[in-house]
Amino acid sequence: MIAYIVPTNIDDRVLVRAARLLEEGNLIAVPSDTSWVVVCSMNSHKGIDRLRKISGERDERHFTLLCSDISQFAELCSMDNTRFRLIKRLSPGPYVFILKTLLGTEKALNLRRGEIGVRIPDHPVPVDLIKTLGSPLYSVTAKKSMAGTGFRDRETPAPEAGDKLPPIPEEDLFTGGWELEEIEGLALILDTGDERPRIFSTILDVSGNEVLPIRLGAGLWPV
Numbered sequence: 001m002i003a004y005i006v007p008t009n010i011d012d013r014v015l016v017r018a019a020r021l022l023e024e025g026n027l028i029a030v031p032s033d034t035s036w037v038v039v040c041s042m043n044s045h046k047g048i049d050r051l052r053k054i055s056g057e058r059d060e061r062h063f064t065l066l067c068s069d070i071s072q073f074a075e076l077c078s079m080d081n082t083r084f085r086l087i088k089r090l091s092p093g094p095y096v097f098i099l100k101t102l103l104g105t106e107k108a109l110n111l112r113r114g115e116i117g118v119r120i121p122d123h124p125v126p127v128d129l130i131k132t133l134g135s136p137l138y139s140v141t142a143k144k145s146m147a148g149t150g151f152r153d154r155e156t157p158a159p160e161a162g163d164k165l166p167p168i169p170e171e172d173l174f175t176g177g178w179e180l181e182e183i184e185g186l187a188l189i190l191d192t193g194d195e196r197p198r199i200f201s202t203i204l205d206v207s208g209n210e211v212l213p214i215r216l217g218a219g220l221w222p223v
Contacts, residue, residue, distance in 0.1 A: 002177060002189045007031075007124045015132040018188055022133055026187035027051060029142055029180045030129060032066075033122040034094050034199050034218050035173045036142040036180060039066065043135050048109060054185050055140045061165055061203065061214060064096050064117040066137040068130040073097075073118050076105045076136070083206050092122040094218035098205040109138065115207050125190055141200055143172045147182035165203060165215040173198035 003014050018028055022039070025046030029038050038054065040047030042065060055062065065076060070088055073079055077099035079087070087097050096117040106114060118136075121127065130137055174180055175198060177191030202219030205212040213221050 001181060001186065002191050004191050004193055005125070007192045007194075010125065010128055012132075014190070015128060018129055018190060019133040021187045022047060022129075022137075025050065027054065027185055028129075029177070029183070029186050029189040030126050031123060031177070031190070031192055031194070031196050032126055033092070034141075034201050035196050036177070037064075037066070037126070037139040038142050038146075038183070038186065039126070039129075039137040039139040041133060041135060042108060042138045045110070048138055050185060051138060051140060054146055054183070055143075056146070057140065059165070060111060060113055060115075061098065061117060062140055064119055064139050064201075066126050066130060066139050067118055067120050068127045068136075069120065072136055073099070075102075077101055077116065077118060086206065086211070090219065090223070092120040092127075094122070094199070094201040095119055096201050096203040098203065098207050098214065100207045115205075117203060119201065125192065129190070141168060142174055142180055142183065143168065144174065144179075144182070145172055148184060164213070167215060167217065168200045170198045173200070 022041040025044045027038055027040050027050055040051045096119045098115050098117050101114055101116045175195040177189050180189050200217040202217040202221055203214040205214050
């Protein structure tokens with residue numbers, strides 16, 4: 001279940017295996033520049049369904065599309081020059097940007113709202129996996145509250161529109177990759193052997209006329 005890797009020189013065979021599992025609708029845990037994340041392929045309806053069930057989250061702002069470069073944002077979301085400059089200045093890094101989705105993205109992810117969070121993680125493992133898979137990863141922060149849940153229906157209430165997302169309690173985040181074996185339903189854990197910090201990303205809503213901080217985390221705001 002755990003594949004130990006060197007982040008700066010990942011075995012291509014491991015990446016190909018991980019990409020194949022994602023294409024088949026499986027879930028994988030990977031490190032990021034913040035905490036651990038659970039991911040699926042954005043092109044797999046089975047994977048997206050599994051990710052939503054295992055997370056128990058109803059508010060789609062908890063989910064993020066991880067991209068390997070900013071050009072992928074334009075294929076998924078509506079973005080003008082002002083937003084492009086802001087995102088380019090803060091990426092890669094611990095920032096999630098909520099943008100209005102293009103119709104194809106909304107249909108592919110079966111979204112209930114017309115926005116999605118996107119970011120470029122400053123970590124080679126998810127970036128190399130995205131490049132191998134050939135498409136972005138749909139992700140959610142790995143939390144200890146997921147442990148032992150399997151795919152039971154344990155959805156949390158969705159906040160009212162416009163509410164800010166509360167910070168994730170530090171004690172609910174993982175550090176070592178071996179800890180994620182407690183989460184049922186993971187097909188693979190890509191582990192560098194290094195402990196991850198128990199921090200979360202900053203979420204900025206840039207879908208409107210002004211930047212609205214939805215959740216403050218590792219990324220400084222304002223900058």
